[in-house]
Structure formats: C-alpha cells, structure tokens
Amino acid sequence: MRRLVLAMQLMTCLPLPPVKADEGDFAAAIRWFPATGMVVGACVAGGLMLGGRVDPWAGALLALLVWVAMTGALHIDGLADIADAVGAAHGDRTKLSLVLADPHVGSFGVTAVALQLLTKLVLLRLCAELVPAWWLIGVAMAARMGPLFWSRWLPPLHEGLASRFRDGVRPAHLLGWSAVAMLFAWWMPGLLIVAALIPAWAMWLRARIGGISGDGHGAGIEIVESALLAALVLTS
Template sequence: MSLRRLILATQFLTRLPTPQVGEFQPQELNRCAVYFPFVGAFIGTLLALPLLGVEHRPWLAAVLALLAWVWVTGALHLDGLADVADAFGAAHRNPERFMEVLRDPHTGVFGVVAIVMQLLLKLVLLSELAGGRWAWGIVLVPAWARWATLWWSRHLPPLQPGLAERFSWQLGMPGVWLWAVVLALPTLWLAPPLLLALPLAPLIALYWRRRLGGISGDCLGASTEVMESLLLLALVALVRG
C-alpha cells in the first residue's frame, strides 16, 4: 500500500485531516484512485456510528449520519448533482445547451431542488436503517459508489477537460474487478442487496454513453449520489423484507 496515494485519495474525497503531501501533481490523481473504495468504506464506518449508537432514536440517528455524510465529503458529489440537474433542466428543449449550463458555476432552481430532494431521500432512508440488523451495511454503500467511479472512468471518455479527464487513470480492469471481489465478500455477509452495485454501475455507464457519449466530473458526482440512494433503497427493502 502506498501511504502517499492513500493520503491523496483521502484528501480528494473527504475533509478529514491528513498529513501534508508536498509537490502534488495532477496526474497523481490517476494513481491514487485505486484507494477510492477504501476511503469510501471509511466514510461508511463514520456513518454507521450514529446509526448504531443512537438506535433508539432513529430520526436523530439519521440526522447525525446525514450531517456526517455531508461534512466528511464536503458536499463534493452534491455539487455535481446540482450542476447536472440544472443542465438537464435547461437542455429540456435545447439539448445543445447541456454542456454550456454544465460549465456555469452558478446553481439554479433545478440544482437546488435536486439537492433538497436528495438530502430528504437519504434522511428518510437512514432513519429506516437506524438500529436495524442491517445498519452495518451502510459501511459498504459509499465504498460501492466509489468503486463505481472506477468503472465509469474506465468505460466512458471525458466530455471536457477537468476532473473526468484526469480520472482517465491507468488503473486496469483487473484492479477494478479485484476491488469488486474485495467488496463483494463482506457484502454477502452484511447486506447482500448491495450486490446490486455490480449491474448498476454498467447500466449507469450505458445511460451516459447513450445520452451524452461520455462523462464529466459533474456527471461522476451526480452518478455517485444516485448510486448511493439506490443502494440505500436496496438496504431498506431488505429491512422491510
């Protein structure tokens, strides 16, 4: 394990304090991406603490978990979700405007609504999981979502210069599949429905290929949020079952 790359992955995906890394080069993002699922599992562990520690007050547990989720990630993927929602809203009648709006740093009505709805959905789903026997499955939700970014970046070309372009890392598919196996083993024990991530990642990639022909950094962020919500839904369905 390369400690430097793990630190870089942690710095990029979270707001957690880490040792300073000097002389950072943008291309190093390619190399540190292999640790994204590991960082995702650490994020999930933080989310599990309130869900299991305040199990008798599910709504309080859900609020604390959601606050931790937004804080530790710095709302990185929510920002991408908002930008994509604005772009889709503006391109409803004029598809050519999608990329133009995507590059606009301002957040419009569609973006605000998307963020609010996403946070409400996560809050309700987290409350359903709080204190349940499958609550530990939350550890694997962010891990699988960040594994999916490896898949999307390996199978989709970048739409524009930026994060998606730097995410065209040299990590080969054997590395992606190795992480799939590593995550699948605890998933089978903790929360089998999360194996939905295995077909879901290619389906989302297929959607972006047909819709846009590629992917951008904002699309990666939006897809991560969608993946997390769908996996939470799968966990809640298991609880209800």
C-alpha cells in the same frame, strides 16, 4: 500510502497533511476511492449509532449530517449540476455544456438536492431499524467503485483531473474492488445490485451527457448510494 492520502483529500474534508505528488499519483489516486468510501461509511455508521441512542430519527439525521460534512457536499454539488444541465438543456449538447460550466445552482439542481437529502434521511431512518449500522461501510465503498468503471467506460467531457483518472485504473483494480464488494455481499446481498447500478449510470451518462466529468462522478455516487440503501432496506 501517498495515493491513498491523495484520494482522501480529493473525496473527503478530513484534515490530512499535504503530500508531494505528480500527475501519475493524482491519476492513480482513483484506485483508492472505494477505500475512502469505507472511511466515510464507518463515520456515517458511527453517527447512526450515536444518534440512535436518543431516537432513530436523531440517528438518521446525525448520520446524514456526517455524510454531507465528510464529503464537503462535493457529490451533492455534482448532482445539482447534472440536474440543472439536463433540465435546462432539453437535449441540446451545446447548452448542456454551458450549464455544466455555470457555477450557479438553478431550480432543477435545488430540487434534486432536496429530494436526495430527504431520500437519504428516510432510508437511514429505516436502516437504523432494519439493518446493522456497519453495512453503511459497504454502501459507501461500493458507490465509490463507480468512478473506476465510469473512467474506463466513458470518454471525458473535457480536460481536467477527472479526465486523467482513466490512466490510473487497470483491470486488476476493477477486479480487486469487485471482490471486496462480493465479500460484503456475503452479509448484505442487496449490495449485489451495484453490478446493475454502475453500468446503468454509465449508459445514462453516455446517452444524455455524452461522457464523464467530475459532476458525473459525483452525481453517480449519490444516486448509487441512495439506491443501495433502498436495496438493503428492501432485502433485510
């Protein structure tokens, strides 16, 4: 339970009590990232249904606001940083590292965030009409399986919390959460595309960035979420 609370504190803005934890607990918290996604997805689904009582667009907007608020825009910030780094570095790894370390957001990052929010808003509007709201639980859960795989597959870009996650993931955790995703896919077959999305992001990061960091995890979660929403809409 302690590690689940740590995962919730790392991945959401929910007011949770402080817990005593050591380095091993922080590393192992990644095992519970998909569970935090289920909580986020349930709240987003609630926003979609509640706003949908007024209008489908109101439901989509409320769901998006809940999505951003619950995560504290953490993953969107990662997307902005990755976009800025790739856009400004032009293949120069040294410059890329410098841009990733810069706390300011540039034009590439602003553009990426704007497009991401618009994409999610439109897809949530379509979901309000075409799919059951509870499917969003599966979307948020499956997207947060990504960090477990990326931590195992990719070298860390630098020392930090993200670099310690690798020690917290075992093959059993990958298989267990994959089984949960398969269970969701029984009702929502479009979710199966996550099996291609997660390795695709890993390959892109290895080729363009050289490894994984907190920004890479956040950006990957955002991109996988949007792609899964699109897959659900297209297969509904």
